[in-house]
Amino acid sequence: MNGLPTRLGQQLQFLVEIDHLKSVVRATRNLHNGALENTAEHSWYVALMGLMLAEHANEPVDGARVAQMLLIHDLVEIDAGDHPLHGGHPPADQADKEIAAAVRIFGLLPDEQGQTLHALWHEFEAAESADARFAKAIDRFQPLMANMANGGGSWPQYDVHRAQLEHRVGGIGQGSDALWAVAQRIFDAGQAQGWIKA
Amino acid sequence: MNGLPTRLGQQLQFLVEIDHLKSVVRATRNLHNGALENTAEHSWYVALMGLMLAEHANEPVDGARVAQMLLIHDLVEIDAGDHPLHGGHPPADQADKEIAAAVRIFGLLPDEQGQTLHALWHEFEAAESADARFAKAIDRFQPLMANMANGGGSWPQYDVHRAQLEHRVGGIGQGSDALWAVAQRIFDAGQAQGWIKA
């Protein structure tokens, strides 16, 4: 739409663009309807998790800020795609694509607003703060819930061993001992079901 | 999962429950992939709109709080379903269902946390504050974007006239004159396309 005030025009252009996140499909399934989750749904869900569970962070966090971080943490997937934890993609290549995506997508916004969001995304990626470590913990914990509700989800498919899984989602414990304790119970249950190997 | 600490157990039970929002389908289509939007995707999207556009509110608002409100504003649809703006449902009946849904769903949380969220939802519904009026404006504005990207969306289907539309989404102007000015341009364009009747 031409002829809008510049800032509002840029912001609406950014918003039109990010609707693409609804087309990025993840490796995890929804808890109840069994459909593959898309990254927009995922972002809504983890943002609410961050708000609701903030008291369980290892360090004091700002739940509202954690939620903001989680609302935008996967926008780069519009260009870079989802990178399934157990899929074995080359991480270096993925990181390059995500960095370029962040420049393009946050660059649609008015300068200082785009820079703020870009910095928030970088803080999350680098796990540079208590808020970011807790947001990462949430992002790693949520697929455990999804897999347990869906016959182990991608665990049996990728032949996942418990030690691998504990290593890959170890960030949960960096952000929240309480959630890590629940994760251990999930691993026990998944192992008992034969969805996770010893 | 039995035997968790009580608060965390209640919070996780709430989180498991709200995943149902991904199965509530709206009358609007996504901007790019043309699929019907579900309410989880919608909630993510409007939360980010609230954050990004807060400067355009008529009264000073707290963007993070607006985003929180929008993250939870439609949880009641898990029980009450979506109520399309142009669908002609009886509003009284819908309101009763939503009130009961709020009691049930927010009641899953630890008492004071559930009460806080319930109050936030009520504040939104009643448009009782600057934050709520702006959140409502965003919630009304977003489907205009969706319909413009999808051949008028539900407007032609429901034979919508401009005066009806302006009345039904008039809340946009209560929250943001800037967005209401954009809405007017959208109505002009929709009328020129024949999607909205004079």
Ligand SMILES: [Ca+2]
């Ligand atoms: Ca994620």
